[in-house]
Amino acid sequence: MSELTFIDGYPEYMYESIKKVEKTRDRRIGKLVPQMSQKQREEILGRYHPDYTEGGKRRIKHGRNEGDLAPNELVDLLEALPLVKEDDVDLDKTDYETDVLIIGGGLAGTSAALLAVESGIRPERILLVNKLRHGDSNSTMAQGGTQAADRPNDSPVIHYIDAMGGGHFTNKPDVVRALTEDAPVVVKWLCDLGVLFDRNDDGSFVELSGGGTSRKRMHACRDYTGMEELRVLKDEFKNRRINVLEFHPVIELLTDGGTVTGALLWGLETHEYRIVKAKATIIATGGFGRLHIRGFPTTNHYGATGDGIALAYRVGARLLDTDTVQYHPTGAAYPQQIIGLLLTEKLRTSGAQPVNGDGDEFVFPLEPRDVEASAIIRECYGNGKGITTPSGMRGIWLDTPLIDIINGEGTTRKSFPGMVRMFERFGIDMVKNPVLVFPTLHYQNGGVETDPYGNTNVNGLFVAGEVSGGVHGKNRLMGNSTLDCLVFGRRAGVAAAEYVKTSAVDGKLTLDHLRAYVEMLKSAGVETKRRAPVLLPDYRGRAVLARMIDVL
Amino acid sequence: MDREDIMEMIKESNRSVTTGMDEKDIEHWVTIYVMGKEYRVPAVLTVMQAMEYAGYRFIRSCGCRAGFCGACATVYRTKDDYRLKTAMACQTRVEDGMYLVQIPFSPAQKALGDIESEEYDANVFLKWYPEIARCLSCNTCTKACPQDIEVMDYIQAALRGDFEKVAEISFDCIQCGLCAIRCPAEIVQYHVGQLGRRMYGRYGLPREENVEKRSKEVTDKKFDEEYEKTMSLETEELQSVYVEYQKTREVY
Ligand SMILES: Cc1cc2nc3c(=O)[nH]c(=O)nc-3n(C[C@H](O)[C@H](O)[C@H](O)COP(=O)(O)OP(=O)(O)OC[C@H]3O[C@@H](n4cnc5c(N)ncnc54)[C@H](O)[C@@H]3O)c2cc1C
Ligand code: SF4
Ligand code: SF4
Ligand code: FES
Numbered sequence: 001m002s003e004l005t006f007i008d009g010y011p012e013y014m015y016e017s018i019k020k021v022e023k024t025r026d027r028r029i030g031k032l033v034p035q036m037s038q039k040q041r042e043e044i045l046g047r048y049h050p051d052y053t054e055g056g057k058r059r060i061k062h063g064r065n066e067g068d069l070a071p072n073e074l075v076d077l078l079e080a081l082p083l084v085k086e087d088d089v090d091l092d093k094t095d096y097e098t099d100v101l102i103i104g105g106g107l108a109g110t111s112a113a114l115l116a117v118e119s120g121i122r123p124e125r126i127l128l129v130n131k132l133r134h135g136d137s138n139s140t141m142a143q144g145g146t147q148a149a150d151r152p153n154d155s156p157v158i159h160y161i162d163a164m165g166g167g168h169f170t171n172k173p174d175v176v177r178a179l180t181e182d183a184p185v186v187v188k189w190l191c192d193l194g195v196l197f198d199r200n201d202d203g204s205f206v207e208l209s210g211g212g213t214s215r216k217r218m219h220a221c222r223d224y225t226g227m228e229e230l231r232v233l234k235d236e237f238k239n240r241r242i243n244v245l246e247f248h249p250v251i252e253l254l255t256d257g258g259t260v261t262g263a264l265l266w267g268l269e270t271h272e273y274r275i276v277k278a279k280a281t282i283i284a285t286g287g288f289g290r291l292h293i294r295g296f297p298t299t300n301h302y303g304a305t306g307d308g309i310a311l312a313y314r315v316g317a318r319l320l321d322t323d324t325v326q327y328h329p330t331g332a333a334y335p336q337q338i339i340g341l342l343l344t345e346k347l348r349t350s351g352a353q354p355v356n357g358d359g360d361e362f363v364f365p366l367e368p369r370d371v372e373a374s375a376i377i378r379e380c381y382g383n384g385k386g387i388t389t390p391s392g393m394r395g396i397w398l399d400t401p402l403i404d405i406i407n408g409e410g411t412t413r414k415s416f417p418g419m420v421r422m423f424e425r426f427g428i429d430m431v432k433n434p435v436l437v438f439p440t441l442h443y444q445n446g447g448v449e450t451d452p453y454g455n456t457n458v459n460g461l462f463v464a465g466e467v468s469g470g471v472h473g474k475n476r477l478m479g480n481s482t483l484d485c486l487v488f489g490r491r492a493g494v495a496a497a498e499y500v501k502t503s504a505v506d507g508k509l510t511l512d513h514l515r516a517y518v519e520m521l522k523s524a525g526v527e528t529k530r531r532a533p534v535l536l537p538d539y540r541g542r543a544v545l546a547r548m549i550d551v552l
Numbered sequence: 553m554d555r556e557d558i559m560e561m562i563k564e565s566n567r568s569v570t571t572g573m574d575e576k577d578i579e580h581w582v583t584i585y586v587m588g589k590e591y592r593v594p595a596v597l598t599v600m601q602a603m604e605y606a607g608y609r610f611i612r613s614c615g616c617r618a619g620f621c622g623a624c625a626t627v628y629r630t631k632d633d634y635r636l637k638t639a640m641a642c643q644t645r646v647e648d649g650m651y652l653v654q655i656p657f658s659p660a661q662k663a664l665g666d667i668e669s670e671e672y673d674a675n676v677f678l679k680w681y682p683e684i685a686r687c688l689s690c691n692t693c694t695k696a697c698p699q700d701i702e703v704m705d706y707i708q709a710a711l712r713g714d715f716e717k718v719a720e721i722s723f724d725c726i727q728c729g730l731c732a733i734r735c736p737a738e739i740v741q742y743h744v745g746q747l748g749r750r751m752y753g754r755y756g757l758p759r760e761e762n763v764e765k766r767s768k769e770v771t772d773k774k775f776d777e778e779y780e781k782t783m784s785l786e787t788e789e790l791q792s793v794y795v796e797y798q799k800t801r802e803v804y
């Protein structure tokens with residue numbers, strides 16, 4: 001392609017399509033494509049959703065979940081060899097002795113730490129370790145909001161029903177009850193800590209609906225919800241003087257043969273290992289977007305490589321719902337610098353409509369995410385009505401100017417400062433022009449199975465947040481994930497504290513389970529050189545990689 | 553079109569962002585200087601992506617990759633310009649002739665205290681961060697802020713003890729530290745903003761009635777019976793209850 005002429009940040013040919021979108025705008029206001037029937041939903045999912053179409057998954061061949069389907073990239077992770085061998089490290093010298101070890105400092109891990117303190121564990125007996133900085137996480141990036149059924153026409157039970165329906169009735173009922181019943185308590189907790197949820201002039205919350213919710217119950221902080229929630233929790237965490245160790249990912253759990261007794265850390269910068277002994281261990285490592293399932297770009301942070309699942313599986317934890325992955329319907333498709341980054345569902349909740357290259361609407365804007373994503377893929381690849389970008393991606397328009405038209409001038413800037421800023425940085429005004437979107441890899445629906453208190457089937461091991469499975473079933477609704485992390489982070493903190501006080505054992509620190517795991521891989525016929533956890537993705541240019549040698 | 557083909561096509565169209573870039577896909581190049589060393593990189597990339605293309609694998613200076621976490625603070629200068637500019641590496645496109653360095657960390661001190669036992673008093677800011685009294689009103693912080701926040705204004709509001717203004721102005725702060733690094737008075741603006749927001753949220757805003765009421769109802773186990781009833785439904789029954797609620801859906 002030679003030089004392109006740009007108008008308002010778009011190449012001329014894309015801008016011509018924007019003109020068509022403008023032409024149909026008046027007709028589309030207030031008129032939505034009807035929601036699909038259950039049957040239509042199933043059909044479109046089967047044909048166009050990356051989870052349902054052939055070629056993306058295979059069966060797990062070993063361990064607790066033998067026979068279960070999972071994305072190839074996840075099975076690769078489970079079928080990988082450990083990063084260290086038992087004799088590489090001296091496990092007799094413990095560097096840290098703790099009551100509660102928390103792995104990962106997103107909303108789940110940080111909440112767990114605070115509640116462990118509240119349950120009587122001394123702050124100096126807690127250690128939170130993080131791969132990157134405390135706070136570099138998916139939690140920081142949550143834009144749209146957190147669900148809690150607190151309005152008079154709503155109830156936790158209706159929230160329960162919505163979450164079950166959204167998950168196609170495959171969710172674990174007892175954990176969904178905990179999720180929805182704790183929600184108002186959690187939101188109140190955050191308010192008391194000083195979180196600034198959006199308010200109306202009379203002091204009541206501004207609450208919006210989300211895809212699949214039957215009531216308005218989304219609590220947002222502009223479009224920086226997760227950032228606001230986490231920075232407040234982090235501030236409280238620091239004020240309480242809880243120990244934290246950054247840039248030290250866990251590369252293996254330690255066990256006494258059955259019970260988890262601590263973890264092995266690796267210094268990202270200095271490359272030395274460290275050993276933590278812990279009475280209780282909570283995994284809160286978040287999701288796996290950076291594994292780029294099916295080659296999709298992702299909304300996730302740099303460290304989202306699914307480490308927690310690999311670690312937990314090696315010590316015998318059971319996984320649940322590994323077969324589904326959430327693709328967010330609206331990731332940025334243009335410009336190239338921000339491909340895959342999230343355009344929050346709240347934009348559609350506020351009136352933005354998906355529109356094809358001819359300017360025509362083609363789907364109800366707030367279908368459950370998997371259905372909405374499939375409809376967009378169909379429009380681009382099945383119906384050929386998408387726009388192809390200079391980098392070769394296809395996408396459809398999200399008609400964002402509607403937000404100001406419907407809600408009044410200035411709404412977009414006020415409610416979506418983060419989004420407006422992001423596009424402005426790359427020369428696009430989303431208040432004036434629509435933005436191009438395509439589904440992006442967003443969320444790990446499945447994960448380690450827990451009970452409503454974060455207990456796993458492995459003694460001494462607790463799990464909370466995105467790394468867990470069960471609560472969202474096969475599909476998560478917007479606003480239920482930050483909630484999940486807060487609810488089960490808190491619960492796991494309480495349960496771990498209780499466990500420390502009542503039933504923790506003073507076990508040995510060994511890596512014995514690795515030998516058994518590698519044996520298991522062998523007997524399942526897995527031959528591999530892959531190693532896990534992955535820790536970080538690699539985006540270095542191919543030309544450099546081809547010439548890289550190790551001499552120092 | 554074959555379904556698997558569609559997935560293959562999608563994968564192919566995303567290759568340049570899901571793996572390192574291949575030279576053959578690059579049309580336009582620019583030259584940048586990372587800590588003084590020259591690299592030729594694709595013109596379409598962000599500073600962060602360009603450094604990766606050049607061979608850096610980030611440990612520091614890379615978190616969310618989307619402008620939310622403040623890990624990738626960058627100081628740079630462009631060709632023939634003496635001014636030092638600031639930006640987030642994940643949110644800034646490379647320019648030809650850019651000289652840049654990452655500032656992954658600012659050794660700023662955060663005061664430790666207890667919000668819960670604090671009074672909602674205008675002097676709180678000076679108590680926690682007495683150094684704000686040294687503000688020279690030079691506006692350097694505002695100029696440094698990649699979020700275009702009027703940083704000086706919220707420091708001035710803190711000096712007046714105006715919690716609401718501090719909260720409102722500082723809200724979009726991603727705590728990147730660039731303001732603090734540039735401040736001649738060694739003020740740690742972003743921690744001051746955090747204190748103001750928490751104080752305002754805790755004491756300045758009214759308690760929200762609905763959530764107060766509902767969380768009490770939950771603690772009083774008001775929903776036990778309804779949960780038990782709903783949870784005992786067969787999937788098909790639950791499905792029809794779900795459909796009924798979806799019909800009464802509040803959309804906008
Ligand atoms: C862009 C975006 C927008 C979102 N918007 C919403 C929304 O509007 N509403 C909603 O409810 N949900 C939303 N979500 C989902 C939600 O934010 C996340 O699912 C949730 O915050 C995950 O929290 P977590 O604590 O489980 O994990 P994270 O917040 O990801 O934290 C995990 C931490 O563990 C660390 N870690 C990982 N591996 C290791 C290791 N081996 N050793 C040590 N540390 C490790 C990571 O570095 C990270 O800091 C969004 C997600 C994204 C990515
Ligand atoms: S840079 Fe420092 S001294 Fe200057 S206005 Fe900002 S806070 Fe005040
Ligand atoms: S106020 Fe300071 S820390 Fe916050 S975003 Fe602006 S420059 Fe960064
Ligand atoms: S990496 Fe988080 S703001 Fe750039």
